[in-house]
Amino acid sequence: MKPARFSFVRPQSRQEILDALTEHGSDASVIAGGQTLVPMLNMRLARPKVLIDAARLPDLARIEEEKGELRIGCAVRQAQLEQLPNLVSKQPLLARAIPFIGHVQTRARGTVCGSIAHADPSAELPLCLIALQGKVHLRTRRKARTVRAEDFFLGMMSTGREPDELIEAVSYPTAAPGTGFAFQEIGRRHGDFAIVAVAAVASGDGVSLTVGGVDDVARRFDLGAGRDDGLDDALNDIAWSLNARDDLHASAAYRREITRRLGSHVIHQAKAEAARCQS
Structure with missing residues (x-):
């Protein structure tokens, strides 16, 4: 099958993504890796009227360590996290779980935040986020908020993200000594x-x-x-x-x-x- 007809938007900044989400709301989907969304589009399980590309913005593809956390932007590929220097010492749980995610080819395209947004109850990255009591960072054109992982996942493939919100990053706590x-x-x-x-x-x-x-x-x-x-x-x-x-x-x-x-x-x-x- 092929996707239902949709419009494609390629923003040049984070603000343009937020503007598009504000304008289109629940009719829009953000795509960064597409390893889950594209098959759903092809099978017509997802039918957004507008697809917003977040994959090509460098400021959304960063992994930053701050205040005892790894903050992972919404365009960061799973392979990019897997190849992070010293990931084994920074967060051993992630280092051990990532090899179970799909295959090398899918991890090269799939994003960390995309897996969180999809909220499959069998997926490894949401499980690690809950296990480590991590956080999800959401932003609209007017405000930002941070939600604990245990409050973000509401059910099977259901989250607390509002239609005009972008998951701009997730935070996994780094390993504390003696853990x-x-x-x-x-x-x-x-x-x-x-x-x-x-x-x-x-x-x-x-x-x-x-x-x-x-x-x-x-x-x-x-x-x-x-x-x-x-x-x-x-x-x-x-x-x-x-x-x-x-x-x-x-x-x-x-x-x-x-x-x-x-x-x-x-x-x-x-x-x-x-x-x-x-x-």
């Missing part, structure tokens, strides 16, 4: 969206587990000290609290069992890494 991270996922094939994905963050303050691919959004759970003697019960409670469903890829029971097994695995990995960092 351990772990990530793992199960999919049908490498590069497919995850059937279940899990991320663990461990520090002196406790352990958290974030689960994607099971519920309508990735969900983060604080486990306190994460004592081993109560971990199985805690993981069972988490698995049953998720709104797991049967589909073509896996049953709800399978997703719950993978949540328990992968959850235990990444929690132990993150705690071991945190212990090494503190020794």
